[in-house]
Amino acid sequence: xxxxxxxxxxxxxxxxxxxxxxxxxxxxxxxxxxxxxxxxxxxxxxxxxxxxxxxxxxxxxxxxxxxxxxxxxxxxxxxxxxxxxxxxxxxxxxxxxxxxxxxxxxxxxxxxxxxxxxxxxxxxxxxxxxxxxxxxxxxxxxxxxxxxxxxxxxxxxxxxxxxxxxxxxxxxxxxxxxxxxxxxxxxxxxxxxxxxxxxxxxxxxxxxxxxxxxxxxxxxxxxxxxxxxxxxxxxxxxxxxxxxxxxxxxxxxxxxxxxxxxxxxxxxxxxxxxxxxxxxxxxxxxxxxxxxxxxxxxxxxxxxxxxxxxxxxxxxxxxxxxxxxxxxxxxxxxxxxxxxxxxxxxxxxxxxxxxxxxxxxxxxxxxxxxxxxxxxxxxxxxxxxxxxxxxxxxxxxxxxxxxxxxxxxxxxxxxxxxxxxxxxxxxxxxxxxxxxxxxxxxxxxxxxxxxxxxxxxxxxxxxxxxxxxxxxxxxxxxxxxxxxxxxxxxxxxxxxxxxxxxxxxxxxxxxxxx
Amino acid sequence: xxxxxxxxxxxxxxxxxxxxxxxxxxxxxxxxxxxxxxxxxxxxxxxxxxxxxxxxxxxxxxxxxxxxxxxxxxxxxxxxxxxxxxxxxxxxxxxxxxxxxxxxxxxxxxxxxxxxxxxxxxxxxxxxxxxxxxxxxxxxxxxxxxxxxxxxxxxxxxxxxxxxxxxxxxxxxxxxxxxxxxxxxxxxxxxxxxxxxxxxxxxxxxxxxxxxxxxxxxxxxxxxxxxxxxxxxxxxxxxxxxxxxxxxxxxxxxxxxxxxxxxxxxxxxxxxxxxxxxxxxxxxxxxxxxxxxxxx
Numbered sequence: 001x002x003x004x005x006x007x008x009x010x011x012x013x014x015x016x017x018x019x020x021x022x023x024x025x026x027x028x029x030x031x032x033x034x035x036x037x038x039x040x041x042x043x044x045x046x047x048x049x050x051x052x053x054x055x056x057x058x059x060x061x062x063x064x065x066x067x068x069x070x071x072x073x074x075x076x077x078x079x080x081x082x083x084x085x086x087x088x089x090x091x092x093x094x095x096x097x098x099x100x101x102x103x104x105x106x107x108x109x110x111x112x113x114x115x116x117x118x119x120x121x122x123x124x125x126x127x128x129x130x131x132x133x134x135x136x137x138x139x140x141x142x143x144x145x146x147x148x149x150x151x152x153x154x155x156x157x158x159x160x161x162x163x164x165x166x167x168x169x170x171x172x173x174x175x176x177x178x179x180x181x182x183x184x185x186x187x188x189x190x191x192x193x194x195x196x197x198x199x200x201x202x203x204x205x206x207x208x209x210x211x212x213x214x215x216x217x218x219x220x221x222x223x224x225x226x227x228x229x230x231x232x233x234x235x236x237x238x239x240x241x242x243x244x245x246x247x248x249x250x251x252x253x254x255x256x257x258x259x260x261x262x263x264x265x266x267x268x269x270x271x272x273x274x275x276x277x278x279x280x281x282x283x284x285x286x287x288x289x290x291x292x293x294x295x296x297x298x299x300x301x302x303x304x305x306x307x308x309x310x311x312x313x314x315x316x317x318x319x320x321x322x323x324x325x326x327x328x329x330x331x332x333x334x335x336x337x338x339x340x341x342x343x344x345x346x347x348x349x350x351x352x353x354x355x356x357x358x359x360x361x362x363x364x365x366x367x368x369x370x371x372x373x374x375x376x377x378x379x380x381x382x383x384x385x386x387x388x389x390x391x392x393x394x395x396x397x398x399x400x401x402x403x404x405x406x407x408x409x410x411x412x413x414x415x416x417x418x419x420x421x422x423x424x425x426x427x428x429x430x431x432x433x434x435x436x437x438x439x440x441x442x443x444x445x446x447x448x449x450x451x452x453x454x455x456x457x458x459x460x461x462x463x464x465x466x467x468x469x470x471x472x473x474x475x476x477x478x479x480x481x482x483x484x485x486x487x488x489x490x491x492x493x494x495x496x497x498x499x500x501x502x503x504x505x506x507x508x509x510x511x512x513x514x
Numbered sequence: 515x516x517x518x519x520x521x522x523x524x525x526x527x528x529x530x531x532x533x534x535x536x537x538x539x540x541x542x543x544x545x546x547x548x549x550x551x552x553x554x555x556x557x558x559x560x561x562x563x564x565x566x567x568x569x570x571x572x573x574x575x576x577x578x579x580x581x582x583x584x585x586x587x588x589x590x591x592x593x594x595x596x597x598x599x600x601x602x603x604x605x606x607x608x609x610x611x612x613x614x615x616x617x618x619x620x621x622x623x624x625x626x627x628x629x630x631x632x633x634x635x636x637x638x639x640x641x642x643x644x645x646x647x648x649x650x651x652x653x654x655x656x657x658x659x660x661x662x663x664x665x666x667x668x669x670x671x672x673x674x675x676x677x678x679x680x681x682x683x684x685x686x687x688x689x690x691x692x693x694x695x696x697x698x699x700x701x702x703x704x705x706x707x708x709x710x711x712x713x714x715x716x717x718x719x720x721x722x723x724x725x726x727x728x729x730x731x732x733x734x735x736x737x738x739x740x741x742x743x744x745x746x747x748x749x750x751x752x753x754x755x756x757x758x759x760x761x762x763x764x765x766x767x768x769x770x771x772x773x774x775x776x777x778x779x780x781x782x783x784x785x786x787x788x789x790x791x792x793x794x795x796x797x798x799x800x801x802x803x804x805x806x807x808x809x810x
Contacts (some may be wrong), residue, residue: 040660043657043661065629068622068627069619069620069623071615071616071620072616072620072688075613075616075684076639076685078681079647079680080642080643080647083657084653087649087650087652087653090652095652095656302537306534311527311531313531319793321537322796323541323545326789326792327785327789328760328785328788328789329742330742331763332544334764335544336544337767341772344774346547435644439648441646442744445745445748446764468646468648472648475655476655483655483656487653490649490652493649494645497645497649498641500644505640
C-alpha cells in the first residue's frame with residue numbers, strides 16, 4: 001500500500017477531521033437535548049438519526065462512497081422527505097387556527113386568565129418626569145387613602161411594582177399625563193402589576209382604574225381546571241381537542257390532538273367539501289391535460305417551421321419565440337392579470353374597439369378558465385418548442401426525401417413521419433409536463449387566485465382552483481385556517497403524484513430498452 | 515438541403531414567414547404593452563401602444579425616488595422594489611452556491627464509484643423530485659415556526675429559513691453534473707490514482723477544474739429557479755421589507771389598491787436583468803434541459 005507523500009500532513013488532517021466530527025456532534029447533541037426537553041420529540045429524533053448516520057458515514061472507512069453523497073442526501077431527506085412525512089402526520093390531527101397550541105400550552109393560557117376579584121377599586125394618575133414615570137392610586141371607596149409607586153420606566157416585559165401608602169398632601173414628581181397619553185401607553189400599563197402594602201396585587205382593569213385581580217382557574221386533580229370564581233370545573237377532552245365545562249360547552253382556545261381518519265372522511269363525505277373537491281379535481285385534470293395538448297401543438301408547429309430550411313432568417317424568430325420562457329413566470333402572469341382586467345385592461349380595450357365587447361374574464365367561470373388556458377399556453381409553448389427542436393434534428397432527412405418523391409404534403413409528413421418518430425422519446429417529458437401543470441400553483445394563485453368562488457362550498461373554493469391552490473387556500477386563506485384538512489388533501493395529492501411518477505418511470509424505462 | 519422541391523415552395527415560404535411574424539407580434543404584445551404602460555402617467559391611464567406623453571413617474575417610484583406630480587403633491591414609493599430585488603438576488607446566490615456544493619460531490623460519487631443502493635438511490639431521488647414543495651407548505655410552515663424557537667435566524671420570516679427550504683432541490687442538478695462527469699474520460703484520474711492521489715484529490719484537482727462550464731450552467735439554472743420561486747417564499751416571509759420579488763410583485767395588483775403603472779415599471783426593471791441572464795445562458799441551458807430530461 002502506498003503512503004501519501006506527506007504523511008505527517010495527512011495525519012494532522014485525520015486528527016482535524018475527528019475534532020470537527022466531535023465538535024459537530026456535541027453541537028447537535030445540545031440541540032437535540034434542547035428540543036427533547038421542549039417536547040419536540042419528532043425533531044429531536046430526526047436530527048439524532050441523521051446526525052448518527054452522518055457520524056458513521058464520515059468516520060467508517062466502509063462508507064467512503066457515501067461521504068460524497070451524504071450532504072446531498074441530507075438536503076433531500078430534510079427538505080423533501082421529512083416535510084412529506086410531516087404533512088401526512090398533520091393530516092391525522094385537528095391542527096388549525098382554532099386548535100393551534102399543544103395541550104400543555106393551552107393549560108397555561110387558561111391558568112393565566114384572570115378576573116376582577118375584589119371590590120376594591122383604585123382610580124389612577126400617571127406622572128411623567130423625564131424618562132421616569134410614577135403611578136398614583138387612589139382608593140375609590142376611601143378617597144383619603146392613596147398609594148404611589150417608585151419611579152419606573154416602561155419596558156416590554158411584565159413588571160411588578162411596589163406601592164407605598166402616601167401622606168395626603170404628598171404629590172408624585174413631574175407632570176400628570178392627560179388621558180390621551182395614558183391611552184397611548186395602555187399596552188405598557190397592562191403589563192404592570194402593583195403590589196400594595198397589604199399584599200394585594202392590582203392591575204389595570206380599565207383606562208381609569210386599577211383593581212385587584214386573581215387567576216380565574218387553579219389546577220385540580222386529573223388535569224382538571226377549577227374556576228376560582230364560581231367553582232365550575234373544566235376537563236380536557238382529548239377527542240375534540242378542547243377544555244369542556246360541565247354543560248359540554250367547549251372553551252377556546254383548543255389544542256392539537258390526533259383525530260384519526262376524520263379529515264379524510266370529511267373530504268370524501270362532507271357535502272360542503274366533497275362537492276367542490278370533485279369539481280376541482282376534474283378541472284385540475286382538464287387543465288393539466290389541455291395545457292399539455294395546447295403547448296405541444298403550438299410548440300411542435302413552431303419547431304417544424306423554425307427548423308424548416310428554406311426559411312433563412314429563422315434564427316431571429318427563435319430568439320423572440322423563446323422570450324416567454326426567459327421572462328420569469330411570476331412577472332408574465334401578473335402582466336396578464338393586468339392586461340385581462342375587465343375595466344382598465346388593454347385586452348378588453350382592444351376587444352371593445354374592434355368588436356364592442358368587454359368580457360368578464362375574472363367573474364365568468366368559463367371565461368376565467370379560457371383565460372388561464374390562454375396564458376398557460378403562452379407561457380408553456382417555448383419549452384415544448386425547444387424539446388421538439390432537439391428531437392426533430394434526430395429524424396433522418398432521407399425519410400422526408402422519400403415522402404417528397406411520393407408526393408406527400410406537409411400534413412402527411414407530420415402525421416406519418418414526424419409525430420411517430422418523436423412521440424416515444426417525448427412521452428416521459430409530456431408526463432413530466434402534465435405533473436408540473438397538475439401542481440402549477442403559481443399560475444392559479446397569481447392569475448385568478450381560484451376565483452370566481454364556488455357557491456356551495458364550506459371551505460374557500462373557486463371555479464379555477466386546482467387541487468394545490470385549493471389546499472393552499474384551506475391552509476393559508478383569510479378565513480379559518482384548517483391545516484389538518486389541507487394536509488389530508490395534500491396526502492391525497494401525494495397518491496396522485498405518485499401515480500404520475502410511476503407512469504413516468506415506466507415510459508422512461510420502455511424508452512431506455514429501445 | 516432537400517433535393518426534391520415542391521413547385522409552390524416560394525409561396526409556402528412566404529406563408530410561413532407571415533405566420534411567424536404575426537405570431538411573434540402576438541407574443542410580443544404583452545411585453546410592448548407593459549413598457550408602454552410604465553411610461554404613462556397615473557395608474558389608470560389608457561392610450562395607444564406608443565405613449566404620446568412620456569412620464570417617468572413610475573420609473574422614479576420603482577427606483578425608490580419621490581415623485582412630484584403636476585399639481586405639486588409628492589408621491590412616495592409604495593413598495594421597496596429595490597430591496598425586494600436585493601433580497602431575491604441574495605437568497606438566490608446563497609441557495610445556488612449551497613446547492614452546487616451539495617450536488618457536485620454527490621454527482622462525482624454517482625458518476626465514478628460503484629456502491630450498494632446506487633441505482634435505487636438515484637431512482638428514488640428522481641421520484642421524490644416530482645413532489646413539489648407546494649404540497650408540503652403546511653409542514654414547512656410548522657417546521658420553521660418550531661425551528662425558530664431554537665435558532666432565531668432560521669425561524670419564520672427569515673431568509674435563512676427560505677434558503678434552507680430550497681436545499682432539497684438537488685436532484686436535477688446531480689443528474690446534470692453526473693451526465694457531464696460521465697462524458698469526461700477518467701484516464702486522467704486513473705493515472706493520478708496510480709501516482710498515489712486519493713479519490714478526493716483526483717476530484718478536487720482534476721475533475722473539478724474540467725467541469726467549470728457545467729457548474730456555471732447549474733448555478734444559473736438554480737439561480738433562475740430560486741428567483742422565480744413563489745409558493746414557499748409566500749408562506750415563509752411576512753414583513754414587506756423581507757419579501758422577495760416573486761412574492762412582493764403581487765402586492766401591486768391588489769383590487770383595493772390597483773397600481774398598474776407602478777407594477778409595469780417594477781416588472782420591466784426587475785424582469786429585464788433576469789431575462790438577459792437567461793437568454794445569454796440559453797444555449798447551455800437548453801442542451802442541459804433536454805439531455806437531462808431525455809435521460810431522466
